[in-house]
Amino acid sequence: MQSDKIIIRGAREHNLKNIDVELPRNKFIVVTGISGSGKSTLAFDTLYAEGQRRYVESLSSYARQFLERMEKPDVDLIEGLSPAIAIEQKTAGHNPRSTVGTVTEIYDYLRLLFARVGIPYCYKCGRPITAQTLDQIIDKVMSLAEGTKILILSPLVSGRKGTHEKLFSRLRKEGFSRIRINGKTFAIEEKIELNKNKKHSIDLVVDRLVVKKNVARRLADSLELAMSQSDGVVTVDIVGAEPVFFSEKAVCVNCGISYPEFTPASFSFNSPQGACPNCNGLGLTTEFEPNLVIPNPELSLREGAVSLWANRTSVHFFNFLDSLTSHYGTNIYTPYKNLPDQFKKVLLYGSGDEKITFYFERDDRRYKYKKTFEGIMSNLKRRYMETDSFQSREEIKQYMTFRPCPECNGAKLKRESRSVRTGNLGISEITELSVEKALDFFNNLKLGGKNEIIAQRMLKEITERLGFLKDVGLSYLTLDRSSITLSGGESQRIRLATQIGSKLTGILYVLDEPSIGLHQKDNRRLLTILNKMRDLGNTVLVVEHDEETIR
Structure with a gap:
C-alpha cells in the first residue's frame, strides 16, 4: 500500500466501466469531462461513499444503530483513503432557526464575546x-x-x-x-x-x-x-x-433596572435563557391576515367576499348576514370596499359587548334573538387555539401570515439581551450587517484594557471566519440571513468556509462545481481558498467544468 496515493481498482458504480485510477494525496485534483462521463459517480458515489462507509463501520455497534446503513460501492479495491467530507451544491436544511451566523459558528463566538466583554x-x-x-x-x-x-x-x-x-x-x-x-x-x-x-x-x-x-x-x-x-x-x-x-451590581442607578449575569446562552435565540418569549426566538409571529380572509374587496358579502364563507349558501346563513348588515345600516349587496369602516371592523374583530338582533325564518314565521358577534378574525384565532385536529389547523393556516415579532422587532432575543452592546452595537445589529461590513466593524473595534485581552481569541476566530466568507464570494450575505433562503451554490460555499475555519488535516474533501455563479474575481479567491485547504494537509477533489479551475 502506497501512503502517498489513493488507489482505486475495478470501479463499476453506475456508468463506470471497471476503471482503475490512482490519485495523489494532499493535492488539488480536478475531475472533468462531458456530462454522463461518470465524474460525480467517481467522486461522490465511489470515493466519498466508501470513505463515509468505513468511518461508520469504525464506530461501535451501539452508535451504528442510530445511523443509516451504507452500501459498499461496486469497486474491487480502494487503498489510501482518508476520512471524506462532501461539500455538495444543495440547499441547507429546513430549520427556520438556522442562519449564516449559526452555520459558520460565527454567532457562537459572538455570543461568547458579548457574554464576556459586552x-x-x-x-x-x-x-x-x-x-x-x-x-x-x-x-x-x-x-x-x-x-x-x-x-x-x-x-x-x-x-x-x-x-x-x-x-x-x-x-x-x-x-x-x-x-x-x-x-x-x-x-x-x-x-x-x-x-x-x-x-x-x-x-x-x-x-x-x-x-x-x-x-x-x-x-x-x-x-x-x-x-x-x-x-x-x-x-x-x-x-x-x-x-x-x-x-457593585448590574443595576441602573437612575431607573433601578437590574439584569441577571449574562452567559453565552443569554444571547442564543435557541435557548429559553435568551429567546424572546413572544416569538420563542423565531423573530416572527403568525397572525391572521385580513387580505387573505377577504382577497377580493370588489365582491359583496352576498357574492362571497369573505373567502371562508364563499361556499355557504343556505337561507339561514343569508338571514344571519342580512341581520348583521341591517344592524349597521348597510346591506349584503354592497361591495366590501364600499362598506362603512365601522362595519368592516365589527365584521373582522367582533361587536364587543354590543348585542345585535338576528333573525331566522321557519314555517313562514320570523324568529328574533339577540347576541354579540364574535368577528371573523377572533373566530379563526379561537378555533386555531382550541382544535386538536391537524386538518382543521392546516385549513385555518391559509389565512395566516408571518410578521416581525412586535416584542423584539425581529431580533429574536429577550429585552435584557438586546440591551447589551459591544462597540456601541447590539448582537442583533451586528448580525444585520453584511459579511463585508461586519468584517470592517471588527477590524476597527477598540475595546481597551482587560477587555481587549479577554476578547483577543474570540475576535481572531470571528474575523477569520468572516474573511473566509468574503474570500468565497459571499461578502454580500448578512449573518442573520436564514439558511432556508440560500441557493445551492451559496450553501456549498458557506460549508466550504466553515470547513476552512475548522482547520482539519488529513481529510479528503469532495466538492461539486464550486465555481458556479461566481464572478471571475471571486473565482480566483475561491481557488486561493481551495489551495489553502490543500496546504493544511488535505486532499481536495473537485468536480468542475471551469477552465481556470482546471488549469
Whole structure:
C-alpha cells in the first residue's frame, strides 16, 4: 500500500466501466469531462461513499444503530483513503432557526464575546450598567489627572416624592455632615424642609478629595462607606466634568433596572435563557391576515367576499348576514370596499359587548334573538387555539401570515439581551450587517484594557471566519440571513468556509462545481481558498467544468 496515493481498482458504480485510477494525496485534483462521463459517480458515489462507509463501520455497534446503513460501492479495491467530507451544491436544511451566523459558528463566538466583554445598557434611560469591584472603581478614579477635585457621593433617593425627614434624622445620628438635594449642597444640621408633592433626588456627600498618589487608601475607605449607604452604588462627581456612576451590581442607578449575569446562552435565540418569549426566538409571529380572509374587496358579502364563507349558501346563513348588515345600516349587496369602516371592523374583530338582533325564518314565521358577534378574525384565532385536529389547523393556516415579532422587532432575543452592546452595537445589529461590513466593524473595534485581552481569541476566530466568507464570494450575505433562503451554490460555499475555519488535516474533501455563479474575481479567491485547504494537509477533489479551475 502506497501512503502517498489513493488507489482505486475495478470501479463499476453506475456508468463506470471497471476503471482503475490512482490519485495523489494532499493535492488539488480536478475531475472533468462531458456530462454522463461518470465524474460525480467517481467522486461522490465511489470515493466519498466508501470513505463515509468505513468511518461508520469504525464506530461501535451501539452508535451504528442510530445511523443509516451504507452500501459498499461496486469497486474491487480502494487503498489510501482518508476520512471524506462532501461539500455538495444543495440547499441547507429546513430549520427556520438556522442562519449564516449559526452555520459558520460565527454567532457562537459572538455570543461568547458579548457574554464576556459586552456592556449592558438600561433599556429605559440608555445609561450603561456596569458591575465593578471596589478595586476596579479605585483604579478608574486614580486614572484621572493628578490634581482633579472630586466628590464621593452616595445616591440615596432618586426622583421620589416626600419630605424624607426620617432619612435626614438617621444621617444626623450617624455623624454625616453634608447632603446634596436636587443638585444643591446643604449642611445636614440645617433645617431642611422639602415639598412632599415634588420629586427629589438626594445624595449623601461622603468625602471631598483631590486625586494624587497618596490618596488611594482614603479613597478606598470613602468609596466603601458610600456603597454601604446606597446598596453598592456610588457617584464620583468630578469638578468641571460629568459625574461618573459606579455599581457593585448590574443595576441602573437612575431607573433601578437590574439584569441577571449574562452567559453565552443569554444571547442564543435557541435557548429559553435568551429567546424572546413572544416569538420563542423565531423573530416572527403568525397572525391572521385580513387580505387573505377577504382577497377580493370588489365582491359583496352576498357574492362571497369573505373567502371562508364563499361556499355557504343556505337561507339561514343569508338571514344571519342580512341581520348583521341591517344592524349597521348597510346591506349584503354592497361591495366590501364600499362598506362603512365601522362595519368592516365589527365584521373582522367582533361587536364587543354590543348585542345585535338576528333573525331566522321557519314555517313562514320570523324568529328574533339577540347576541354579540364574535368577528371573523377572533373566530379563526379561537378555533386555531382550541382544535386538536391537524386538518382543521392546516385549513385555518391559509389565512395566516408571518410578521416581525412586535416584542423584539425581529431580533429574536429577550429585552435584557438586546440591551447589551459591544462597540456601541447590539448582537442583533451586528448580525444585520453584511459579511463585508461586519468584517470592517471588527477590524476597527477598540475595546481597551482587560477587555481587549479577554476578547483577543474570540475576535481572531470571528474575523477569520468572516474573511473566509468574503474570500468565497459571499461578502454580500448578512449573518442573520436564514439558511432556508440560500441557493445551492451559496450553501456549498458557506460549508466550504466553515470547513476552512475548522482547520482539519488529513481529510479528503469532495466538492461539486464550486465555481458556479461566481464572478471571475471571486473565482480566483475561491481557488486561493481551495489551495489553502490543500496546504493544511488535505486532499481536495473537485468536480468542475471551469477552465481556470482546471488549469
